[in-house]
Amino acid sequence: MKLIFSYAVLSYFLLGSDAHRLSRLIEPINYNIKLRPNLDSDYFNGVANITLKISGNHSNITLHSSCLNMSKAHANGVDLRIKQLPYERISVAYRNGGIFQPGVYSFFFKFVGKYGVYGLNKTEYGIKNDTRVIVVNEFEPYGARKAFPCFDEPYFKATFSIRLVSPNDSYYCVSNMPQIRINSSSDGTVYHFATTPKMSTYLVSLAVTDSANFTRHFQYRNRNFSTTIYSYNASNTNNNEVIEFAQAALEIFTDYTGIEYPLPKLDMIEYKKAKGLGTELWGLIQFKMGLLNQNLETYNKHERGFVIFHEVTHSWFGNLVTNDGWNHLWLQEGLTTYMSTKYFNQYFNVTLQPHNVFDLSNLFYEDKSKPLPLVTYPDQITEKDLFRNAVYSKGGAIFQVLETVMGPEAFQNVIRRYLKKFSYGSTTTDDIIKEFSKEKPELDIKSFMETHLYQSGLPVLSLDESSEGYIVTQHDIYNGTRKWTIPISYMQRNVTGHIWFDKDSKSVTIPRVADAGKVAGRKDWILLNIADSRGMYAVNYTEKIWDALLDSIEDLPDDEVENLAENTLILYMNEVINCDVILNLQEILPKCIKSTFRDPVLTVLEDIICYPDEFQLAYDKIKGNIDFNEDVLMLRGMDCIVKGDIMDILALTNSGINFILYCTMSRQFRVTFKEVFLRPLLHRLRPGSRYSNMDKSGEKTLISAV
Numbered sequence: 001m002k003l004i005f006s007y008a009v010l011s012y013f014l015l016g017s018d019a020h021r022l023s024r025l026i027e028p029i030n031y032n033i034k035l036r037p038n039l040d041s042d043y044f045n046g047v048a049n050i051t052l053k054i055s056g057n058h059s060n061i062t063l064h065s066s067c068l069n070m071s072k073a074h075a076n077g078v079d080l081r082i083k084q085l086p087y088e089r090i091s092v093a094y095r096n097g098g099i100f101q102p103g104v105y106s107f108f109f110k111f112v113g114k115y116g117v118y119g120l121n122k123t124e125y126g127i128k129n130d131t132r133v134i135v136v137n138e139f140e141p142y143g144a145r146k147a148f149p150c151f152d153e154p155y156f157k158a159t160f161s162i163r164l165v166s167p168n169d170s171y172y173c174v175s176n177m178p179q180i181r182i183n184s185s186s187d188g189t190v191y192h193f194a195t196t197p198k199m200s201t202y203l204v205s206l207a208v209t210d211s212a213n214f215t216r217h218f219q220y221r222n223r224n225f226s227t228t229i230y231s232y233n234a235s236n237t238n239n240n241e242v243i244e245f246a247q248a249a250l251e252i253f254t255d256y257t258g259i260e261y262p263l264p265k266l267d268m269i270e271y272k273k274a275k276g277l278g279t280e281l282w283g284l285i286q287f288k289m290g291l292l293n294q295n296l297e298t299y300n301k302h303e304r305g306f307v308i309f310h311e312v313t314h315s316w317f318g319n320l321v322t323n324d325g326w327n328h329l330w331l332q333e334g335l336t337t338y339m340s341t342k343y344f345n346q347y348f349n350v351t352l353q354p355h356n357v358f359d360l361s362n363l364f365y366e367d368k369s370k371p372l373p374l375v376t377y378p379d380q381i382t383e384k385d386l387f388r389n390a391v392y393s394k395g396g397a398i399f400q401v402l403e404t405v406m407g408p409e410a411f412q413n414v415i416r417r418y419l420k421k422f423s424y425g426s427t428t429t430d431d432i433i434k435e436f437s438k439e440k441p442e443l444d445i446k447s448f449m450e451t452h453l454y455q456s457g458l459p460v461l462s463l464d465e466s467s468e469g470y471i472v473t474q475h476d477i478y479n480g481t482r483k484w485t486i487p488i489s490y491m492q493r494n495v496t497g498h499i500w501f502d503k504d505s506k507s508v509t510i511p512r513v514a515d516a517g518k519v520a521g522r523k524d525w526i527l528l529n530i531a532d533s534r535g536m537y538a539v540n541y542t543e544k545i546w547d548a549l550l551d552s553i554e555d556l557p558d559d560e561v562e563n564l565a566e567n568t569l570i571l572y573m574n575e576v577i578n579c580d581v582i583l584n585l586q587e588i589l590p591k592c593i594k595s596t597f598r599d600p601v602l603t604v605l606e607d608i609i610c611y612p613d614e615f616q617l618a619y620d621k622i623k624g625n626i627d628f629n630e631d632v633l634m635l636r637g638m639d640c641i642v643k644g645d646i647m648d649i650l651a652l653t654n655s656g657i658n659f660i661l662y663c664t665m666s667r668q669f670r671v672t673f674k675e676v677f678l679r680p681l682l683h684r685l686r687p688g689s690r691y692s693n694m695d696k697s698g699e700k701t702l703i704s705a706v
């Protein structure tokens with residue numbers, strides 16, 4: 001998929017509702033397409049022969065077409081009448097009123113289309129003043145219908161026999177499959193490509209370019225294989241590294257899935273891509289300028305490696321087995337994010353999480369700001385929301401939890417079975433839930449997946465103690481009604497374990513471990529959500545457990561302290577705990593791990609920056625404990641406070657220049673400015689600041705709001 005780091009470039013338009021999905025009684029078998037881009041105008045010419053299998057009798061056939069000016073249409077040689085419908089669809093019918101009876105038909109369309117960001121796209125490649133024109137396609141998710149009439153939903157898979165016409169001799173054409181023939185015509189040079197395997201429309205890849213190219217031949221299993229890079233200054237020197245990344249991903253996922261990469265080539269092209277960093281178009285993957293060229297230094301080695309791993313991984317998760325509709329996008333993005341991140345980390349021996357698998361803070365934030373279940377119906381979602389962060393991070397985290405609770409062998413069994421069963425087809429969320437549940441019927445995987453996929457949000461778990469052990473309850477901190485089935489991981493001293501919390505249970509009790517191994521003088525402690533089997537929840541401990549944890553914090557591995565810091569930040573940001581928990585924690589932590597709490601502490605300071613007395617109290621607490629730059633903090637605080645109100649501030653200070661001066665003026669000026677202008681603003685924005693509840697005596701009071 002489109003690896004999107006910035007959503008700003010995406011347009012906002014509503015998807016068609018379920019009612020506008022195409023009939024599955026009419027299925028495309030093959031598209032025979034010829035496209036001729038014009039380099040000196042905004043238009044391109046095309047013809048499409050679509051072989052259709054029709055079941056049942058139909059007076060008209062509905063398919064997708066957007067901004068295509070049709071000049072001719074017929075079915076098996078009989079003229080058709082075309083009617084434009086809402087939601088980028090057309091309806092075609094016999095002019096003589098005849099009925100389409102069951103059978104196989106050849107539909108012909110001749111048309112003129114217009115370039116755009118979606119569909120066929122006339123753009124550029126190269127650097128600075130050395131740029132040239134290139135024609136490529138941007139189809140995912142709804143662009144194919146702007147390049148040729150088609151059944152533009154992932155479910156409708158067909159083979160594609162593509163011809164591209166190069167308008168002048170300095171340009172050549174490439175596509176998903178190898179070129180099989182070239183011939184001259186009055187339109188230009190026609191490039192014929194081998195027919196693709198069955199695939200969805202959004203995976204078609206087209207390029208008309210005059211760029212350099214570099215090919216490496218290598219042995220892939222029993223095949224003579226090749227990868228060609230189409231890029232500015234393509235050469236062994238510039239592209240050697242990225243070919244090695246692609247080769248590595250190819251080998252890793254062939255081994256893991258037991259399925260060979262199905263196409264005869266794996267090419268990559270880079271240009272000034274408008275949307276995302278990469279798109280996994282099968283056989284000719286697209287990348288943003290700089291990702292394939294190690295000498296441009298636009299991206300570092302790990303960034304290039306991660307994007308390439310991600311897009312190559314899609315060959316199995318997304319291209320071979322595709323989500324049935326865009327509402328199941330999490331299936332291919334979650335699986336690809338998890339698998340590519342895991343094996344990218346192994347390959348580079350790093351622990352990078354570029355897609356923030358388990359970025360719990362962000363998942364809680366997304367649920368608070370705009371709660372959306374991962375499986376969302378098309379009429380409820382905008383395109384921006386379709387590719388939201390949770391589709392990748394929560395989707396990926398679900399697969400990580402599954403592998404943890406099932407074990408790697410069982411997880412791999414499911415993946416292999418799933419890919420084999422649905423190869424060249426499509427799946428829904430229910431299909432994958434069934435496959436995982438079948439592998440481990442003793443675990444309530446169905447309830448875990450359903451409660452995390454068909455409803456939004458994540459739980460906060462609270463702990464209490466009894467003579468038997470630790471009692472866990474779950475809480476929906478945003479609307480109070482949702483319940484989740486949660487595999488909980490825990491650690492008590494050197495003992496780790498799992499326990500399942502069913503959505504219909506009020507609580508679950510984790511037995512206290514026996515006294516054996518207890519260190520004399522140390523309190524009993526328990527830690528939930530441990531690093532190698534983290535789940536998607538935050539944990540609120542009682543004051544007594546916090547005390548015990550802090551008492552033993554030097555015994556905890558570093559990554560557990562980091563998790564605890566993130567957990568604390570989530571609780572604070574959601575007003576489950578007061579800021580003094582964080583301030584007291586950082587005071588108690590051993591010096592060597594205090595820096596772990598820098599983010600939570602800075603968040604607290606930002607929140608109270610406009611309250612000089614309270615700020616001073618907090619500042620005194622952290623002074624010498626956590627390193628930070630006061631001016632940076634001031635700017636962070638300003639940024640936090642004025643976000644959305646920048647114009648008000650500019651008006652208050654009478655001119656933008658004064659505001660800029662503010663940042664460079666004396667401390668006294670800044671204090672006065674805050675007192676006069678920002679204090680009322682802050683009160684307006686956030687009445688009842690959390691800090692107002694803080695125990696100013698300095699006593700350690702760990703307040704829980706849950």
Ligand SMILES: [Zn+2]
Nearest residue numbers: 001002003336
């Ligand atoms: Zn992707």
